[in-house]
Amino acid sequence: MNATQFNIHGVRAIYRFEMTRFARTLWQSLATPVITTVLYFVVFGAAIGGRMGEVDGVTYGAFIVPGLIMLTVFTESLNNASFGIHMPKFTGTIYELLSAPVSAVEIVLAYVGAAATKSVLLGLLILLTASLFMPVQVLYPGWMLFYLVLVAVAFSLAGFIIGIWARGFEELQFVPMLIVTPLTFLGGAFYSIDMLPGAWRTVSLFNPVVYVISGFRWTFHGSGDVSMGISLAVVSGLIGLGLLLVWGIFRTGYRLKS
Amino acid sequence: MALRDAFRSKEDRVSEQGALSGVRVPEASAGDTQPVISVRGLDKIYGSGLRALSGIDLEIRRGEIFALLGPNGAGKTTLISIVCGIVNPSAGRILVGGHDIIREYRITRSMVGLVPQELHTDMFETVWDTVRFSRGLFGLAPDAAYLERVLRDLSLWDKRNEEIMTLSGGMKRRVLIAKALAHEPAVLFLDEPTAGVDVELRRDMWALVRRLRDTGVTVILTTHYIEEAEEMAERVGVIHKGKLILVEDKQALMAKLGKKQLTLHLQSPLPGIPATLAGWDLTLNNDGSELELTFGADEEQACIPALLRSMGELGIEFRDLNTRQSSLEEIFVNLVSERK
Numbered sequence: 001m002n003a004t005q006f007n008i009h010g011v012r013a014i015y016r017f018e019m020t021r022f023a024r025t026l027w028q029s030l031a032t033p034v035i036t037t038v039l040y041f042v043v044f045g046a047a048i049g050g051r052m053g054e055v056d057g058v059t060y061g062a063f064i065v066p067g068l069i070m071l072t073v074f075t076e077s078l079n080n081a082s083f084g085i086h087m088p089k090f091t092g093t094i095y096e097l098l099s100a101p102v103s104a105v106e107i108v109l110a111y112v113g114a115a116a117t118k119s120v121l122l123g124l125l126i127l128l129t130a131s132l133f134m135p136v137q138v139l140y141p142g143w144m145l146f147y148l149v150l151v152a153v154a155f156s157l158a159g160f161i162i163g164i165w166a167r168g169f170e171e172l173q174f175v176p177m178l179i180v181t182p183l184t185f186l187g188g189a190f191y192s193i194d195m196l197p198g199a200w201r202t203v204s205l206f207n208p209v210v211y212v213i214s215g216f217r218w219t220f221h222g223s224g225d226v227s228m229g230i231s232l233a234v235v236s237g238l239i240g241l242g243l244l245l246v247w248g249i250f251r252t253g254y255r256l257k258s
Numbered sequence: 259m260a261l262r263d264a265f266r267s268k269e270d271r272v273s274e275q276g277a278l279s280g281v282r283v284p285e286a287s288a289g290d291t292q293p294v295i296s297v298r299g300l301d302k303i304y305g306s307g308l309r310a311l312s313g314i315d316l317e318i319r320r321g322e323i324f325a326l327l328g329p330n331g332a333g334k335t336t337l338i339s340i341v342c343g344i345v346n347p348s349a350g351r352i353l354v355g356g357h358d359i360i361r362e363y364r365i366t367r368s369m370v371g372l373v374p375q376e377l378h379t380d381m382f383e384t385v386w387d388t389v390r391f392s393r394g395l396f397g398l399a400p401d402a403a404y405l406e407r408v409l410r411d412l413s414l415w416d417k418r419n420e421e422i423m424t425l426s427g428g429m430k431r432r433v434l435i436a437k438a439l440a441h442e443p444a445v446l447f448l449d450e451p452t453a454g455v456d457v458e459l460r461r462d463m464w465a466l467v468r469r470l471r472d473t474g475v476t477v478i479l480t481t482h483y484i485e486e487a488e489e490m491a492e493r494v495g496v497i498h499k500g501k502l503i504l505v506e507d508k509q510a511l512m513a514k515l516g517k518k519q520l521t522l523h524l525q526s527p528l529p530g531i532p533a534t535l536a537g538w539d540l541t542l543n544n545d546g547s548e549l550e551l552t553f554g555a556d557e558e559q560a561c562i563p564a565l566l567r568s569m570g571e572l573g574i575e576f577r578d579l580n581t582r583q584s585s586l587e588e589i590f591v592n593l594v595s596e597r598k
Contacts (some may be wrong), residue, residue: 004364005364007364009394009395009396010394013390013391013392013393014395016391021382091380093380095342095344095374096378096392097395099342099344099370100367100396101364101365102397257344257345257346258345258346
């Protein structure tokens with residue numbers, strides 16, 4: 001291997017390792033999010049949704065589909081990516097990664113790529129599940145897929161950072177549970193922020209998750225809380241911020257190397 | 259490639275003899291006079307303020323077995339970890355095969371294999387998957403035949419489909435060695451390879467290290483078991499409180515610092531050492547029934563016959579004798595205690 005050669009075998013090895021982990025726990029990996037989503041559909045879509053009018057020109061059941069997919073993609077991306085890099089730190093096997101001829105770019109590509117792959121597959125599975133409950137229309141399938149990948153990458157990147165930052169399993173759960181879940185619930189997964197009173201609508205606009213969910217909803221229904229351009233800019237901004245933090249981590253060896 | 263030779267089956271070796279013997283990895287053949295590892299002015303101060311290493315200068319010769327000795331906490335693992343890229347150096351420069359470990363880390367890291375001290379292994383992976391992973395991680399294309407030979411050589415082939423968590427401690431240690439060898443390194447670090455290992459595995463490990471050395475792999479082992487260094491190493495470095503206090507050929511070290519003792523069990527006790535024997539370094543033990551001569555390891559030729567002759571002339575008879583040479587352990591303890 002020379003000094004500049006891209007270590008494709010290394011990326012493949014990590015990616016494969018992570019996907020094997022996913023396959024080994026396939027049942028849990030798939031069943032949990034699907035069952036959770038089905039419960040949401042039963043409660044919000046069928047039980048409550050039946051008593052509600054249309055939102056943004058679609059039934060309430062159809063309206064919440066993109067939000068529910070996003071909710072799963074956020075949670076799974078964060079969990080998978082953070083666990084993927086935190087486990088080697090916890091068990092000590094990270095010595096091998098640190099002593100291997102792999103660059104930061106390759107490590108991130110492999111870990112984040114694997115976590116994002118899982119999330120995208122899960123997102124699509126939930127879409128499929130949802131379509132069993134109600135007719136779901138995707139206005140711009142190409143955009144939907146592209147945007148789904150972007151969001152999965154953004155949150156997997158965040159998960160990767162959390163996995164390195166966390167000093168234990170409690171901290172690993174801290175950010176997803178205490179920050180991302182509330183922001184998602186307040187971020188319009190189950191409602192349009194137009195339904196909120198004026199002051200709360202303004203407050204909501206400080207929540208980046210609003211922009212993320214709105215963009216995905218646009219790919220389904222052609223309308224969202226904000227324009228698609230802004231949503232794309234926010235997701236790209238999140239990815240940029242994540243890359244910047246990762247760059248800093250690898251440059252300084254923060255919580256990786258002493 | 260050098261390392262591949264170690265894991266080639268006997269038939270392969272016979273059939274390829276002549277054609278492949280002597281073929282080495284390019285890094286190993288380029289300038290054999292150049293040290294394979296060169297450490298200059300290495301300091302390590304941890305974030306906590308702990309000074310783990312100071313002013314380490316060390317050169318490891320290509321193809322040698324080098325033992326790094328030192329008590330727990332001396333800085334052995336820190337030194338290895340820095341060369342491997344796991345810990346950042348605070349100051350100094352390290353070259354592996356003539357390449358800088360920071361600027362040219364891809365080259366240096368692909369040359370180096372590390373077997374860590376702790377049994378850090380995955381749990382649910384199979385043995386086969388984990389060695390395959392290691393080879394890929396270090397940038398090499400899959401080579402099932404090579405990995406099979408590595409596993410067979412480490413008596414792991416039968417366990418290849420088992421999850422690592424089901425293996426015993428000794429087997430896990432073998433797995434770590436197999437992982438470190440999976441990318442055919444030119445330099446192998448063994449950090450305390452036989453800590454907590456049974457006698458059989460220890461012998462196996464020593465045999466493996468010699469086989470690796472025979473194919474041109476440089477082996478650096480850290481240990482606080484002097485027996486191991488004495489058995490294996492060609493050169494010994496002693497590290498104490500972060501400083502390299504000595505680097506020496508093992509034989510030269512034993513000759514220079516090792517003491518020999520001759521004990522003579524006398525027929526009848528002596529009341530004291532006779533004046534004619536005052537020229538020798540003698541002590542009288544066990545109520546005068548044992549006469550003990552201490553001499554340097556390099557003066558044995560002249561010393562013993564002359565003493566025995568003089569004793570004969572004095573009519574002192576002995577019924578038994580034995581000699582013993584101080585081990586590296588004693589040398590090491592002396593060195594370390596001198597510096598306390």
